[in-house]
Amino acid sequence: MPERRCVLTGEVSPAEQLVRLALGPDGSVAPDVHGKAPGRGAWIGVSRADLETAQAKGKLKGGLARALHEGQFTIPDDLGERIEAQLRRATLDRLGLESRSGTLISGNEKIEQAARRGQVRLLLHASDAGEDGRKKLAQAWRVGEDDEGSGREGQVLPVDRHTLSMALGRENAVHLAITDARAADRVLAHLSRWQFFTGWSRDAANRDSDPLAPPPAGEEKTGTAPAGTAASDAF
Structure with missing residues (x-):
């Protein structure tokens, strides 16, 4: 089973236990829970509460920037939802x-x-x-x-x-x-x-x-x- 690293915790886990975030052609980040969307992506393995805390503190953007090797992208405010x-x-x-x-x-x-x-x-x-x-x-x-x-x-x-x-x-x-x-x-x-x-x-x-x-x-x-x-x- 393929493993992926969570961009927020650094923990490596089976991909099926994580959620993939995909970078769309318009530069926006969107959830890809089936892990099949084309293009670059990153993985998270945290709860919604922890995700929204990290997003509010700017840590989600920093983690995604490192994983995606991209500095220009947008994260929707309702990503957790x-x-x-x-x-x-x-x-x-x-x-x-x-x-x-x-x-x-x-x-x-x-x-x-x-x-x-x-x-x-x-x-x-x-x-x-x-x-x-x-x-x-x-x-x-x-x-x-x-x-x-x-x-x-x-x-x-x-x-x-x-x-x-x-x-x-x-x-x-x-x-x-x-x-x-x-x-x-x-x-x-x-x-x-x-x-x-x-x-x-x-x-x-x-x-x-x-x-x-x-x-x-x-x-x-x-x-x-x-x-x-x-x-x-x-x-």
């Missing part, structure tokens, strides 16, 4: 692709049956999903994985059921399950980067389901977060 919107879109698009390929299922009954059979690789919930429903499906997942007592639960997404339903073209998409291991990895790659950039807060049980995700502020890290978790120290 644009990155977050692209990460959100990329994650929802990925879920839509998995839905169309048949590796994503929805509906409490279908998910519970698949979970008890050991067929679920990743469990996801809308942000407004009921706690009882989440706990019931998590329990079925633990039973199917012979993992009772672990406290493992699914991921709570930073979007509600209406947004999920619109993205997937399904009615009342509240709970989702990924039934293929590679598909689960693909979804987690997008989801972890989005959650890290936004600082989406989840409880410890949710983090157990995703070792790449950072803990909420003030808690000790329990796994390996995407590059940039400690980036605030650099600003």
